[in-house]
Amino acid sequence: MIALSLAEIAAVLKGELRLFGDHTGDSVVDGVVDTDSRQMGPGAIFVAKPGATTDGHAFVAQAAAQGAVLAIVERPVDAPISQIVVPDAVGALADLAREVVARVRALGRLQIVGITGSNGKTTTKNMLARILESDGETVAPINSYNNEVGAPVTMLRVTADTRFLVSEFGASAPGRIAHLAGLVEPDLSIVLMVGMAHAGGFGGIEETAKAKAELIAATRPGGTSILNIDDPRVAAMRPAAEGRGITVIGFGQAPSADVRAKDVEVSASGTRCVVEVDGEPAHPLALQVLGAHHVSNALAAIAAARALGVPTATAIERLQTLEVAERWRMQPMGNDDVRIINDAYNASPDSMAAALRTLAQITGPDERTVAVLGAMTELGEDAGEEHDRIGLLAVRLNIQRIVVVGPEARRLYISAIGEGSWDSEAVHLPDQDAAYEYLKNELRTGDRVLVKSSNSVGLRHLGDRLGELFS
Structure with missing residues (x-):
């Protein structure tokens, strides 16, 4: 400070x-x-x-x-x-953060980025921070410090030498993003997507969209907003941004995107695509991070970096050095014989589906897919239906072993059984210890294992145990 x-x-x-x-x-x-x-x-x-x-x-x-x-x-x-x-005390923490950031900003060097979205905030934050840190002192949240305590604590790390403050804003209730982003009024805002994560706390996905749009309203007039035009609810925020004199840069795979990706390929060694920006030659991008869904996060980081003065080729070069998005987020563990992908820091229907698709994509013909799945929380009245949908998807992706852990996720198991996963292809276990005992005897050479649940379920610790077992 x-x-x-x-x-x-x-x-x-x-x-x-x-x-x-x-x-x-x-x-x-x-x-x-x-x-x-x-x-x-x-x-x-x-x-x-x-x-x-x-x-x-x-x-x-x-x-x-x-x-x-x-x-x-x-x-x-x-x-x-x-x-x-x-x-x-928490209100005082916010007041102090507002004052400190304002004083540093008055020195004329500091540029502030705000990031929100139902999924991908932490990964995008880490990607953008990796790009920017070579150009000057960059302050970004530790882990997912994006709430009424974590966001101000991060803001208070700025110094007179800080050039970039990258803030991540989560939303547990309407008005929360408006409050947190209002502390700093970002020069540049990024809205990644509107999904079912935390939708139960808002009363539905449309109310979630309104909460994410609070970041646009908090962005400084004359600033820049980076919007995912592949998501219609995010793309619909463009008029509100432009109405405030904010420049909009769209990213995505749609041809109309200003920063767009094509030819996406996913393998066990990472994710590849070609990045196109109007007026520039095509740029190959080879991410070490697993999953096609991380291409969208990378595009957002590249678009933001360009708006902050970093050339596309330079941003991509730096981005390719990022080995892991964050601990417990598509984190490779284990060994070449049994590969564990620990992605159990958080889970929503969108991120659960993306992780399952990645598992299917990176598994070779002589290898076996194993999905260890726990509950997705904070979905409100949609929870049952969304767990049904994930159970169906796992079977339709031909996931060969579906291991469902905990009573809250039982409906996912029932859905998988109903879709045709039987003869021990799907099992339901009461807790992590039971799952560990089952898996240490079940897993074999050639297995590719996804561990995925919401944070509160705690399967990330099961993923760690499996990673150590097969290290």
């Missing part, structure tokens, strides 16, 4: 400053800002976030012992550290 005095921070937060030791209002703080006491170091600021199961106020003393010099609290705590008392 840029250096601010304790008095300046208190003024920004409209909080009560309680000094400790030899601190004065002029004492300067410039360390990390976080709600996790384990992340504290010398000069850090600890935000005591109340929680449903743990209360950050109980860790203020621990944060001080780790080197923190300021705590933002909702009530005074008996601990050896200066404190600013505010009504809402």
Whole structure:
């Protein structure tokens, strides 16, 4: 974080400053800002976030012992550290992020990118960060820091030397993206897709589309929006963007896309395509990341990088060095005999279907496809139907072993059985331990194994165990 005095921070937060030791209002703080006491170091600021199961106020003393010099609290705590008392610690975190980013932006170097979409945010963020980091200090979220805590924490990592801030915005409710993106007003926004992920929390996919469009409304007038024109709900955001004086760049495989892909090929070693940009020769792209669905993410990153001044060929060259999109996202594990693809950080109907298609595409004629599948959460009243659809798709893709884990995913298993997967081709197991015991005896040389579920189901840990077993 840029250096601010304790008095300046208190003024920004409209909080009560309680000094400790030899601190004065002029004492300067410039360390990390976080709600996790384990992340504290010398000069850090600890935000005591109340929680449903743990209360950050109980860790203020621990944060001080780790080197923190300021705590933002909702009530005074008996601990050896200066404190600013505010009504809402999470709200104060957002206020501080807004102020810090505004001060850095005023220096004239910082360009801000905002990314949203039902799927692909983290992969696109990592791709774009890989491209931009060679041109200047780039701040991007760790993992999927895209909520009301993670997004401001990422923003607060900017310094006077930061050239690019890449923010990822998730939406758990209407108005959330508007709030988070409104903290920084991105110069460039990227909308990847509108899908069924979290649709249960919005009341349907059309309401999800409205939530994603909040990023367009938060983009600075005169800025740029990168839109997936292969998705009709995203393409429909163009008039709203252009109405605000925002330049729209479309990406996709449609001929009308400004940055488009053709001749997509997927293999066990990666994903290839040809990238075309009007007025330029065709550019071959060889991604190390698995899956045809990542071509769309790559196009978004390339289009954004071009808008930020990076030539297409340079962006592609840098993008090809990215080995893994993110841990637990199409992450290859295991060995050449038994290859594990751990893609269980998140799951929606769209990403589940894409992962299954990738599994089918990368498996050779003498190899066997094995899909280890758990529940997709946050789908609301559509959950049953969407699990049915994935069960049908797995059978129609000729996935040879379908291993369904957990009671919440049983309907997927029933659907697969109903579609004709029988004679042990599909099995239902109660939990991860049962699945591990089954798979360690079932898997054999030549198997290509996909592990996929929503984060809360936790199959990513099963994927790790299988990866270690066959390493």
